[in-house]
Amino acid sequence: MGYFLKRLGLALLVALVVSVISFGALRISGDIATAIAGEGASSEDIEFTRKQHGLDRPLPIQYLDWLSHALQGDLGTSLYFRVPVAELIGDRLPISLALGCLALIFAVSLAVPLGVVAALKPNSIVDRLALWLAVVGQAMPTFWFALLMIVVFGAWLRWLPISGNESWKNFIMPAIALGYYATPAIMRLTRAGMIEVLGLDYIRTARAMGLRSGTVLFKHALRNAVIPVVSLTAVQFGFMLGGSIVIESIFSLHGAGHLAWISISRSDLPVVQGVVLVLALIYILLTLLADLLNAWLDPRLRIE
Amino acid sequence: MADRDTTPPRSDGAPSPAPLLVVRNLRVTLPTLGGDLHAVRGVDLSVRAGETFGIVGESGCGKSLTSLALMNLLPRHARRGADRIEFAGQDLQALGERQMGDLRGNSMSMVFQQPMSCxxxxxxxxxxxxxxxxxxxxVGRSxxxxxxxxxxxxxxxxxxRRRLGQYPHQLSGGLRQRVMIAMALMCEPDLIIADEPTTALDVTIQAQILHLLAELQQEFGMSIILITHDLGIVARIANRVAVMYAGEFVEVGSVDQLYSDPRHPYTRGLFDCIPQPGKTPPGARLGFIPGIVPSLFGKTAGCAFATRCAKAGDACRDAPPWHGDADGHEVRCHFAGAGPNPTAAPPSQGT
Incomplete structure (x- = not known):
């Protein structure tokens, strides 16, 4: 419990820092009043806008004002869409979440079994094959893999739709493209962890007590081996949610990443700020979850 | 456990004569980049029901590998060979991994050296x-x-009951070793192999654990193979002792025989290295065995100890034969059989 509270406090602190950075980044990226007033606005217009939006107040006041609104779910209004930023993010985030979750499931269910099998017989054919898969995954750019899939499964075989987000089928190819990119790292960490743990004394004890090989492998070895994998996967998942702009663009899945990208190109700063803040908070939440999961996996981490 | 109730109660200190474990010509080979390392080279061993059999030797002599070979728990690349490994009438070499798993932890169990990580x-x-x-x-969980x-x-x-809910890291080394022993005893095994069970513990805890093992043996009647480098530990709880050197047994006998009449030069050398109460005068220089353990790569010809032995002669180029007494004291040395005790001078020349 003490551990949980400490982690939670730490997460809140990081969130606060993120909010400051998110707020500050917008201020140093240029004059907001000029951006809001639009191209060709006169200096009077700009000054009027500045006063209207409260941008003439001292920065700390502006920050506290912004933070209190943000805490109530008010992230401002989009300059381009003219709708609340929170509403825009609320529309787009589920798409990113669905894509990220599917990609994560694909990556983990491919990487962990492969890593375990590779660790069982290091340098065997299976291990080499898994290594080859990992090298290909790391070497091949995501967009290239995505285009390859579109050509094969979309254009030739016509099994899967190549754009849009109308049905779950739209998510298959982007999830695979995004998940495959995360697979090699997870696989290699699982493999390394399993090889290390399988050589430890308590595994020998488990075998010396006659426990079945399945029990030794999954109950005794895997649980200890996946602890670093959990942390890595949390970071990878965060990346999949926020960094999937390329994939989202290729498959015309308009998620949060895509929203951030078009808003940057349109200088729609409140939206950029909002997306950055929300994704950063999700990142913090994921790290917190990973810490808690690890504490559950390894009781030694629960001691302070 | 019901079947165990029919075993006749043993009288203390008098092991029943039926051999529980019979091993003939056990070999363990470790392939390395530099060639095959013959870590255990032809060990014969028989352990009777209810007795404690000690294996003594210095680090790297192959005593741990011997114990792992008996359990078929050798490292992945190690190879095991033997003319015979028979446990409670079963040929262990004929058993598959699954059947071996049925025995491990059940009728043969193991206590390891590293309580902190086991x-x-x-x-x-x-x-x-x-x-x-x-x-x-x-059985059910309860x-x-x-x-x-x-x-x-x-x-x-x-x-x-409260301890059951604790994690290993919440226990001290001594407590963990006790838990390890409890785990090995869960199914009341016929044989426990204890590989340096006290080496990692404080001296006071060592004594407690040894005492505990001896007590438990009285109560449960299992055989113990005790592996150690410490002659003192063996003397305290073993019935019979084998001295191991460079992958081979060089002397086997009862504790009394070995301690009162060590016959192999290596055994004497070992005794010479430890102070003996009442014999070693205060301030006296302890002995040591000159030289180093021979390389275990490839085949060795003759006596493995010859290079370090003060008595080594031409005969030692041939493999030494076993010389045995009628009372079971056996020694593997060319000079041991040549008379009642040709090298009986007190072991004081180890300078």
């Missing part, structure tokens, strides 16, 4: 004790828990 940090000791029992016995509490009590851990 228990899984992710599970409570209760979980680990219970799962061993339920692997080998068709019955297995009862058994765990009973055994924790037997190994001197009070408040067993």
């Amino acid at each position: 228990l899984n940090p992710a599970y409570t000791i209760g979980n680990q004790l219970v799962s061993v029992f339920r692997r080998h016995r068709k 019955e297995a828990t009862e058994r765990a509490v009973y055994l924790l009590d037997k190994v001197g851990i009070t408040g067993g």
Whole structure:
């Protein structure tokens, strides 16, 4: 419990820092009043806008004002869409979440079994094959893999739709493209962890007590081996949610990443700020979850 | 466990004569980049029911590999060979991994040297004790828990029920070794192999653990193979002792025989290296064995100890034969059989 509270406090602190950075980044990226007033606005217009939006107040006041609104779910209004930023993010985030979750499931269910099998017989054919898969995954750019899939499964075989987000089928190819990119790292960490743990004394004890090989492998070895994998996967998942702009663009899945990208190109700063803040908070939440999961996996981490 | 109730009670200190474990010509080979390392080269061994058999030797002499070979728990690349490994009438070499797993932890069990790392940090000791029992016995969780509490009590851990919920890292090294012993005893094995069970512990704890092992043996009647580098430990709880050197046994006998009349030059050298109460005068220089252990790569011809032995002669180029007494004191040295005791001078020349 003490551990949980400490982690939670730490997460809140990081969130606060993120909010400051998110707020500050917008201020140093240029004059907001000029951006809001639009191209060709006169200096009077700009000054009027500045006063209207409260941008003439001292920065700390502006920050506290912004933070209190943000805490109530008010992230401002989009300059381009003219709708609340929170509403825009609320529309787009589920798409990113669905894509990220599917990609994560694909990556983990491919990487962990492969890593375990590779660790069982290091340098065997299976291990080499898994290594080859990992090298290909790391070497091949995501967009290239995505285009390859579109050509094969979309254009030739016509099994899967190549754009849009109308049905779950739209998510298959982007999830695979995004998940495959995360697979090699997870696989290699699982493999390394399993090889290390399988050589430890308590595994020998488990075998010396006659426990079945399945029990030794999954109950005794895997649980200890996946602890670093959990942390890595949390970071990878965060990346999949926020960094999937390329994939989202290729498959015309308009998620949060895509929203951030078009808003940057349109200088729609409140939206950029909002997306950055929300994704950063999700990142913090994921790290917190990973810490808690690890504490559950390894009781030694629960001691302070 | 019902079948065990029919075993006749043993009289203390008088092991029944039936051999529980018979090993002939056990070999362990480790392939390395530099060639095959013959770590165990032809060990013969027989352990009677209820006796404690000590194996003494310095680090790297192959005593741990011998014990792992008996359990078929050798490292992945190590190779095991033997003319015979028979445990309770079963040919262990004919058993598959699954059948071997049925025996391990059940009728033959093991206690390891490293109490700090031998228990899984992710599970409570209760979980680990219970799962061993339920692997080998068709019992419910509550019955297995009862058994765990009973055994924790037997190994001197009070408040067993509360302890069951604790994780290994919450226990001291001595307590962990007690848990390890309890785990090895869960299924009342016929044989426990204890590989340096006290080496990693404080001296005071060492004595407690040894005492505990001896006590438990009285109560449960299992045989113990005790592996150690410490002659003092062997003297305290073993019935018979084998001295191991460079992958071979060089002398086997009862504790009394070995301690009162060590016949192999290596055994004498070992005794010479430790102070003996009443014999070693205060301030006297302790002996040491000159030279180093020979390389275990490839085939060795003759006596492995010859290079370090003060008595070595031409005869030592041939493999030494075993010389045995009628009372079971055996020694593998060319000079041991040549008379009642041709090298009987007190072991004081080790300078």
